[in-house]
Amino acid sequence: MQRAAMALVGTHDFSSFETAGAPRETSVRTVSRLVVQEEDAKSGQIIIEIEAD
DSSP, X not given: OHHHHGGGSXXXXXXXXXXXXXXXXXXXXXXXXXXXXXXXXXTTEXXXXXXXX
């Protein structure tokens, strides 16, 4: 999962994740850090940490 998440690191247009008519100047964001951790294998809980502008 960490390897797949790395595709989001960098500058991307996230307009497909916002609602129609969102009052933002731009939906382009830069993701600088993304970490995926499996907290508890038994429960299947996953923690995702993202740093972005």
